[in-house]
Amino acid sequence: MSNSEWTPESVWQSIIRGNRRFVEGKSAHPRQNEGRRQELTHGQKPKAVVLACSDSRVPVEIIFDQGLGDIFVIRTAGEITDLSVLASLEFAVDGLGVKLVVVLGHESCGAVAAAKSALDGGDLPGGFQRVLIEKVTPSLLAARKDGQHTTDEFERRHVQEIVNHIVDRSPEISSRLDAGEVGVVGLRYRLSDGLAETVVTQGVSENPLP
Known part of the structure; x- marks a missing residue:
């Protein structure tokens, strides 16, 4: 399927189907041959952009069973x-024409755990690592305000807050979302079984597959 034929919903389905293959141990490893490599020397047209945690246990293309040039990946701790x-997200949407924006958190997130530790006991890391605490803490405070207190709830809420932040802060993404040209989803990857569970969706269905 060419990039122009993808829709937010069809990309969403492709991402979830790939994750199901990965969970079931049936990964297809698509579009990773020499022909695909040569094709990509002429440019890229990914179908999705994923903002993921930098955690080494969450390799984006592998857990979604996608090929070379399929996903534009941005990774930061937490x-x-x-x-x-x-700016990178807007480039993917505006410059590359992706149809789906994904925020990918995960089980046992160190950044969320560090923020929780800072809230509970005032333990703050030194240097620039403090930025992680400053960025994640608002999500945990919002969760606690709503009666959410477990680590799993904190991780899901942080994903949700990042999704909201992106849509609120980026007029480019927000306008395309309103026009039905882009979907935005938040997922939490479970290290224990490999499943990317849905946290929040905007512009696409909550459950894309039966």
Whole structure:
């Protein structure tokens, strides 16, 4: 399927189907041959952009069973955003024409755990690592305000807050979302079984596959 034929919903289905193959141990490893490599020397047309945590246990293309050039990946610890991340997301949507924006958190996230530790006992890391705490803490405070207190709830809420932040801060993504040209989803990857569970969706169905 060419990039022009993809829709937000069909990309969403492709991502979830790939994750199901990965969970079931049936990964197809698509579009990873020499022909695909040669094709990509002329440019890229990924179908999705994924803002993921930098955790080494969450390799984006592998867990979604996607090929070379299929996903534009941005990785930061705790999938936190700054101006360069927002600019990269807008480039993917505007410059590359992706149809789906994905925020990918995960089970046992160190950034969320560090923020929780700072809230509970005032333990703050030194140097620039403190930025991680500053960026993640608002999500945990919002979760606690709503009566959410478990680590799993914190991780899901952080994904949701990052999704909301991206849509609120990026007029480019927001306008395309309103026009039905882009979908935005938040997922939490479970290290224990490999499943990417849905946290929040905007512009696409909540359950794309039966």
